[in-house]
Amino acid sequence: MDIIRGPLRWLGTTLKLMTYNKAGFIGFLVTLAILLMALVGPFFVPLDTKTKLDKIYQPPSTEHWFGTDHQGRDIFSQIVHGGKDVIYVAAVAAFLSTFIAVTFGTLSAFAGGAVDSVIMGFTDIILTIPQFPLLAVLAAFIKLDNLTLLGVFLGLLSWPALLRAVRSQALSLKERDFVEAARALDLGAGHIIFRELVPNMMTYIVISFTLAMTAAVYTQVGLVLLGLVPVSSSNWGVMISLAWTQGAIFFRDAMWRIMMPILAIAVFQLSVITMTRSLELAFNPRLRTMA
Amino acid sequence: MAPILEVRNLTKKFGKGKETVTAVDSVSFAIEPGETVCLVGESGCGKSTTGRMVAGLLEPTSGEVLFEGKNIKELDSAGFRRYRQSVQIIHQDPYASLNPTQTVRQILTAPLLRHNKVKNRAGAEARALELLEVVDLTPARDMIDKYPHQLSGGQRQRVAVARALTVEPKFIVADEAVSMVDVSIRVSILTMLARLKEQFHVTFLFITHDLALAKYFAWTGRITVMYLGRIVEDGPTQRLITDPRHPYTQALLSAVPEADPELAHRKRQIELREAEIPSLLNLPSGCTFHPRCPYFVPGECDQRVPPLEPLDVGGRVACPVRKHEHVPLLV
Numbered sequence: 001m002d003i004i005r006g007p008l009r010w011l012g013t014t015l016k017l018m019t020y021n022k023a024g025f026i027g028f029l030v031t032l033a034i035l036l037m038a039l040v041g042p043f044f045v046p047l048d049t050k051t052k053l054d055k056i057y058q059p060p061s062t063e064h065w066f067g068t069d070h071q072g073r074d075i076f077s078q079i080v081h082g083g084k085d086v087i088y089v090a091a092v093a094a095f096l097s098t099f100i101a102v103t104f105g106t107l108s109a110f111a112g113g114a115v116d117s118v119i120m121g122f123t124d125i126i127l128t129i130p131q132f133p134l135l136a137v138l139a140a141f142i143k144l145d146n147l148t149l150l151g152v153f154l155g156l157l158s159w160p161a162l163l164r165a166v167r168s169q170a171l172s173l174k175e176r177d178f179v180e181a182a183r184a185l186d187l188g189a190g191h192i193i194f195r196e197l198v199p200n201m202m203t204y205i206v207i208s209f210t211l212a213m214t215a216a217v218y219t220q221v222g223l224v225l226l227g228l229v230p231v232s233s234s235n236w237g238v239m240i241s242l243a244w245t246q247g248a249i250f251f252r253d254a255m256w257r258i259m260m261p262i263l264a265i266a267v268f269q270l271s272v273i274t275m276t277r278s279l280e281l282a283f284n285p286r287l288r289t290m291a
Numbered sequence: 292m293a294p295i296l297e298v299r300n301l302t303k304k305f306g307k308g309k310e311t312v313t314a315v316d317s318v319s320f321a322i323e324p325g326e327t328v329c330l331v332g333e334s335g336c337g338k339s340t341t342g343r344m345v346a347g348l349l350e351p352t353s354g355e356v357l358f359e360g361k362n363i364k365e366l367d368s369a370g371f372r373r374y375r376q377s378v379q380i381i382h383q384d385p386y387a388s389l390n391p392t393q394t395v396r397q398i399l400t401a402p403l404l405r406h407n408k409v410k411n412r413a414g415a416e417a418r419a420l421e422l423l424e425v426v427d428l429t430p431a432r433d434m435i436d437k438y439p440h441q442l443s444g445g446q447r448q449r450v451a452v453a454r455a456l457t458v459e460p461k462f463i464v465a466d467e468a469v470s471m472v473d474v475s476i477r478v479s480i481l482t483m484l485a486r487l488k489e490q491f492h493v494t495f496l497f498i499t500h501d502l503a504l505a506k507y508f509a510w511t512g513r514i515t516v517m518y519l520g521r522i523v524e525d526g527p528t529q530r531l532i533t534d535p536r537h538p539y540t541q542a543l544l545s546a547v548p549e550a551d552p553e554l555a556h557r558k559r560q561i562e563l564r565e566a567e568i569p570s571l572l573n574l575p576s577g578c579t580f581h582p583r584c585p586y587f588v589p590g591e592c593d594q595r596v597p598p599l600e601p602l603d604v605g606g607r608v609a610c611p612v613r614k615h616e617h618v619p620l621l622v
Binding site: 176177178180181183184185186187188191195196199200202285286288 | 376384455
């Protein structure tokens with residue numbers, strides 16, 4: 001029973017801490033709602049693929065919540081189906097970049113000397129590469145139609161800034177007395193990095209993760225918009241791209257078609273960023289024990 | 292008996308070129324097993340740096356640290372790990388020496404499990420509770436799941452002591468261990484440390500800036516006085532307190548406030564020629580104490596670094612001018 005009760009209590013405290021910041025908690029709830037919509041929604045809302053010429057460019061109504069597109073198809077169903085891929089790619093990219101940054105950033109700070117020089121030299125080189133043009137060029141050679149592959153590419157290019165930040169945090173942490181005590185106790189590099197240094201950077205890491213995620217959303221939507229990544233299916237980015245190429249910005253009637261995917265992305269980004277306010281609270285051990 | 296710990300010509304320099312600071316300058320001493328030695332000096336005199344080099348946490352620029360007769364630099368990796376665990380350090384600031392993200396349980400069980408001091412988690416918990424009892428942190432059951440910020444400074448310092456004890460050390464460097472603890476509980480922590488010394492046969496190197504504390508803690512042991520990186524005097528506590536020979540030791544002793552007004556009135560006040568301590572970046576020539584010393588002999592003290600010479604009354608002193616002079620501190 002304790003195995004279940006422990007994590008449950010942890011979850012309860014975490015949720016309670018998150019409510020301390022109202023804006024953050026609302027952001028958390030909206031993020032949760034969008035995730036649910038994107039992952040579970042497609043099972044309940046079928047994707048509308050039927051062309052209905054009599055219902056082209058309709059404004060939002062009770063029948064079509066977000067209006068219809070140039071073929072009279074329901075935009076809401078496309079929004080519901082189009083989130084999964086965007087979020088998946090962003091999550092893969094954010095996980096990978098955070099993982100690389102945290103692992104090598106702390107290692108660089110902790111090991112110092114030649115290891116530090118090599119890691120930082122390599123980081124600086126990657127940092128100077130303009131991400132977006134490189135991806136554009138890469139897209140010409142490699143078929144980035146695989147979502148995971150796209151996420152990996154985005155992740156592989158976006159870790160350097162976070163690595164530098166993690167390293168400087170770890171550098172100041174490793175001079176603390178409790179790290180020296182861990183060295184005297186011979187607890188090993190693994191313990192010092194993952195039990196002493198990383199938990200003290202957790203707030204920062206989690207926030208960086210969400211920010212990496214928002215950055216990855218923009219980059220991939222940008223790539224799709226430019227038509228550099230041939231991602232098929234309905235994806236928020238693809239929706240904007242199609243609307244754009246068909247001149248949706250020139251027709252007032254087509255407004256809903258181009259605005260809805262933009263709004264979906266904007267609301268998702270906004271809620272993820274406001275959620276970080278609550279995450280800050282949730283990862284502070286000081287608050288945890290007061291709750 | 293062979294000394295458990297010995298340092299020979301230990302030197303530590305920080306910085307490069309013109310900015311070089313010699314924090315510790317050719318310090319040598321030996322500590323017998325079971326002995327209690329206090330390292331005393333003003334802040335910046337190199338006492339903490341010495342302590343960290345003794346604990347193997349800081350690499351000396353030159354000189355040797357010998358533990359149980361072996362130079363720690365020549366130990367193989369298994370030998371070095373044994374030494375690492377045998378020498379523990381208790382830091383000054385109990386607010387910085389405990390990881391804020393770990394509970395007392397995590398802090399104490401990690402070293403126990405890592406070094407196979409216990410069989411399993413249950414064993415580690417039992418041992419952690421035992422150690423909390425040892426350091427008088429009771430009720431141990433209520434304390435074990437607390438985070439450091441839920442404890443007072445004194446309680447945190449007790450956790451730090453319990454953590455040091457997890458690896459069964461033979462030698463503990465207590466670096467200003469009670470300086471940041473509330474005055475009212477200092478004595479109880481000192482008494483606890485003194486008890487551990489007997490109970491676990493631990494040898495202490497007690498670093499402090501407070502001679503009164505050193506006198507209390509090492510009454511049967513020795514005191515080593517440092518000034519600007521060098522040892523100026525050492526010897527058995529009782530001799531050093533009643534018959535200090537170095538003018539700096541005398542000045543330190545005369546500066547210790549006495550609670551008894553009668554005694555305070557009778558105490559000799561030693562007037563220094565200069566109140567400010569010189570900068571480590573620009574040390575005076577010869578004896579570094581000469582600009583402040585009331586017994587300054589021009590042409591002698593500012594020319595030659597005084598050697599640390601044995602005294603007939605016990606210990607060593609680095610003052611050829613005053614080494615035979617008994618100065619009564621009470622008049």
